[in-house]
C-alpha cells in the first residue's frame with residue numbers, strides 16, 4: 001500500500017517537475033529537497049542521472065533502489081543517511097558517480113562500495129570518515145576520490161589502489177592530517193602519474209624528510225595547511241625531491257602575519273628582501289607557482305627553480321606587496337618564465353629594464369597594481385615574445401615616449417583606467433602590428449586621431465567604454481577593417497555621420513553604443529534608421545537612449561520626420577517658385593511698380609494738380625536735334641509761349657529717372673507729346689514713358705496724348721510698342737513734314753492740340 005501511495009506521489013512529482021522544467025529529459029531527474037523518505041520504484045528504466053539530495057533516507061539497504069541499470073550519476077547529498085548496508089548499491093551497480101556528501105554515516109557496510117565496478121567519482125565529503133582504508137578493491141576505474149572535511153588523520157591509501165590505472169585526484173582538504181610519514185606516500189609514489197593532491201586546510205606539523213621524494217604531482221594544493229610558520233618552514237623543506245607542475249601555496253585566511261623583523265618567511269623558498277644564495281632546491285620541475293592570497297610582502301626568491309614557467313602572484317586581500325626595485329633581480333635564473341601575474345598588489349617600483357632576461361615571457365599581468373615607473377622609457381624592454389600585457393589601472397600617464405617599442409608579438413594590450421598626456425595616443429600604438437585586442441576604457445579619451453591605428457591593422461576587439469568620445473570618424477579608416485567588436489558605451493556620442501556608418505568594418509558584429517546622449521532629431525534620421533535596423537549587431541540596444549527625452553532611440557518614429565521633411569521640401573519649392581516669379585514680375589514691371597508706389601504715396605489727383613508744364617515731350621535722344629531746333633524753337637518762342645518739359649533740361653538732378661518721368665514729366669504736364677520715330681520705337685525708355693503716359697490718361701479719357709510722326713515707321717514695328725498701333729488707328733496724329741505749307745499747318749494744329757482743354 002505504501003509503495004502504491006509512493007507511486008502516485010512520484011507521478012505527481014514528476015509531472016510537477018516536468019511542468020517546472022526540472023526533468024530535463026527522460027534521462028535526468030531531480031527531486032531535490034522534497035522530503036521524500038524513499039526512492040520511488042516507478043522511476044523509468046532509462047534514468048541516467050538522479051538528484052535525490054536533501055531528502056530523508058535514514059538507512060540504505062538492498063531494496064532502497066529499484067533496478068536502474070542505466071543510472072550513472074546518483075546524488076544523495078544531505079539525506080540524513082546513517083546506515084549503509086553491504087548490498088545497498090546492488091540494483092544500481094553501473095554508477096559512475098556517487099555523491100554522499102553531508103550524511104552522518106555511522107555504519108558503512110564493509111563491502112557496500114564493491115558492487116560499483118564502474119565507479120569513477122566517489123564523493124564522501126563530510127561523512128564522518130576517519131580513515132582512507134575503505135573496502136573498495138573492486139573500484140578499479142576510480143578516478144577521483146573526494147574525502148574533504150572528515151576526520152582523516154593519515155593520508156595513507158590502501159595498497160590495492162596502486163593498481164587503479166585512472167586514479168588522478170585525491171582531495172583531502174580540511175581533514176586532521178598532522179603528520180606525513182614515508183610509509184603514507186608509498187601508494188602515491190607507485191601511482192606515479194599526473195595526480196592532483198589537495199592537502200589544503202589540514203594541520204600539518206611534520207613531514208618526514210624524503211616522504212615526497214620521487215613523487216610527481218600535476219597539482220599540489222597546500223594553502224593554509226600548516227599549524228605554524230615553523231611547521232611550514234620545516235614541512236616545505238621536507239618536500240625535497242617532489243616534482244610539481246602547479247603549486248598552490250598561501251593562506252586562505254590571514255592566520256600568520258609575517259613579522260618583517262623576522263626577515264624569513266618561507267625559508268629556503270620565500271624570503272623577504274634580497275637573498276644572496278639558496279641552500280637547496282625543494283622542488284624539481286616546478287612549472288607553475290601560485291602565491292596567494294598570501295601575507296607576503298615581497299617576491300619570493302625563486303631563482304633556484306629554472307624550470308618555472310608560470311608565476312602567479314595574487315594578492316586579493318588588498319595587501320601588501322610593495323616592491324621598490326622590480327624585477328629582473330628576482331628572476332635571474334628563471335629564464336623560462338612564460339607567465340607572470342602580479343595583479344592586484346599595492347605598489348611596484350619599476351627600475352631600469354625590469355624584465356630583462358625574461359625573454360620568453362608571454363603573459364604579463366600587472367593590473368590594479370600601482371606602478372611607480374622610474375624609467376618609463378625602457379619599461380618593457382626586451383619582452384620581444386610578449387603576447388599579453390595587462391597594465392589596466394596602474395596609474396600610468398602615457399606620454400609620447402616609445403613605451404611599446406619592439407613588442408612585435410603583442411596581441412592583447414589592456415591599459416584601461418590610465419591616462420594620456422596630450423596626443424600621446426596617436427603615437428604609442430604605431431609599432432604594435434600584431435595587436436588584436438586593445439582595451440582603452442576609462443582613460444578620459446576625448447578624441448582619437450586618424451593616426452592612432454596606422455600600424456595596428458589587425459585589431460579585432462576595441463574597448464573604449466567610459467571615455468569622453470564625441471566623434472567616431474576613425475572607424476571609417478581602412479586600418480580597422482578587421483574589427484569585429486567595438487565598445488563605446490558610456491561616452492558622449494550624439495551621432496555618427498552617414499559616411500562613417502557606410503564605411504564601418506565589414507565584419508563588425510558587436511557594437512556597444514549604449515549610454516550615450518544620442519541626438520534623436522529629424523536631422524539624424526540616417527543614424528537612427530541605422531540603429532533601428534542594426535539591433536542584432538548592437539549590444540544592449542534597449543539602453544540606447546535619446547539625449548533630451550527618456551525615449552529609446554529604437555522607438556523613435558522616423559516616419560514623422562519623413563512627413564515633416566516632405567512638407568518642408570514642398571513648402572520650400574513653393575516659396576522659391578513664388579520668389580522667382582515675383583522677382584521676375586518685379587523686374588519686368590519695375591517702372592510700373594515705381595509708378596504705383598508713387599501713386600500710393602498719396603499723389604494729388606491729376607485734375608486738381610497744378611501743372612508746371614504745358615506738355616511733356618517723349619522722344620528718343622537721337623531725335624534731340626529736331627526737338628531742340630524745331631519743336632522747342634517753335635513752341636516756346638511763340639505767343640503765348642508753351643512751356644515744354646524736356647528731360648535733359650527740366651529733370652531734377654539727384655532724383656531717379658523714373659521719379660523724374662513721373663513727377664516732372666507725366667504728372668507735372670498737362671499734355672504729352674510723343675515724337676515717334678525709328679529710334680523711338682527702339683528705345684526702351686521711350687516705350688516706358690509712353691506706356692506710363694497712357695496709364696495716366698487712361699483714367700482721364702481725354703485726348704491728352706499728342707502723337708507726332710517724325711518719320712515713317714513700318715506698321716509691323718509700331719506693334720512693338722504697347723498700344724501705339726491701336727492709338728494711331730483710333731486717334732488722329734500729326735505728321736511732320738519738311739514741306740513749308742504742311743509745316744505751317746503742322747505747327748498750328750500742334751499748338752491747338754496743346755492749348756486745347
Ligand SMILES: *[C@@H]1O[C@H](CO)[C@@H](O)[C@H](O)[C@H]1NC(C)=O
Nearest residue numbers: 032033034035036054055056
Ligand atoms: C518538509 O518537511 C518539513 C517539516 O518536516 C516542512 O517544514 C517543509 O515545508 C517540507 N518541505 C517540503 C518541500 O514539503
Ligand SMILES: *[C@@H]1O[C@H](CO)[C@@H](O)[C@H](O)[C@H]1NC(C)=O
Nearest residue numbers: 086087109110111112114135
Ligand atoms: C559485508 O561484506 C563483507 C565482505 O564484502 C563481509 O565480510 C561482511 O560480513 C558483510 N556483512 C554483512 C552484514 O553481510
Ligand SMILES: *[C@@H]1O[C@H](CO)[C@@H](O)[C@H](O)[C@H]1NC(C)=O
Nearest residue numbers: 111112113114115116137138
Ligand atoms: C568484487 O569483485 C570480485 C571479482 O570480480 C567478485 O568476485 C566480488 O563478488 C566483487 N564484490 C562485490 C561486492 O561485488
Ligand SMILES: *[C@@H]1O[C@H](CO)[C@@H](O)[C@H](O)[C@H]1NC(C)=O
Nearest residue numbers: 150151152153175176177178
Ligand atoms: C585530530 O587528531 C588528533 C590526534 O592526532 C586528535 O587528538 C584530535 O582530537 C583530532 N581532532 C579532531 C577534530 O578530530
Ligand SMILES: *[C@@H]1O[C@H](CO)[C@@H](O)[C@H](O)[C@H]1NC(C)=O
Nearest residue numbers: 191192193194195216217218
Ligand atoms: C601527464 O599529463 C600530460 C598532459 O596532461 C601528459 O602529456 C603526460 O604524459 C602525463 N604524464 C603521465 C605520467 O601520465
Ligand SMILES: *[C@@H]1O[C@H](CO)[C@@H](O)[C@H](O)[C@H]1NC(C)=O
Nearest residue numbers: 312314341342343363365388
Ligand atoms: C592574474 O590573476 C588574477 C587574479 O587571480 C586573475 O583574475 C587574472 O585573470 C590573472 N591574469 C591572467 C592573464 O591570467
Ligand SMILES: *[C@@H]1O[C@H](CO)[C@@H](O)[C@H](O)[C@H]1NC(C)=O
Nearest residue numbers: 402404405427428429430431
Ligand atoms: C617604431 O619602430 C621604429 C623602428 O624600430 C622606431 O624608430 C620608432 O621609434 C618606433 N615607434 C614607436 C612609437 O615605438
Ligand SMILES: *[C@@H]1O[C@H](CO)[C@@H](O)[C@H](O)[C@H]1NC(C)=O
Nearest residue numbers: 362384385386387408409410
Ligand atoms: C615573435 O615575433 C618574431 C618576429 O617578429 C617571431 O620570429 C617569433 O617567433 C615570435 N614569437 C612568438 C612566441 O610568437
Ligand SMILES: *[C@@H]1O[C@H](CO)[C@@H](O)[C@H](O)[C@H]1NC(C)=O
Nearest residue numbers: 480481482483505506507508
Ligand atoms: C571577415 O570574416 C571572414 C570570415 O571570418 C574572413 O574571411 C574575412 O577575411 C574577414 N574580413 C576582413 C575584412 O577581415
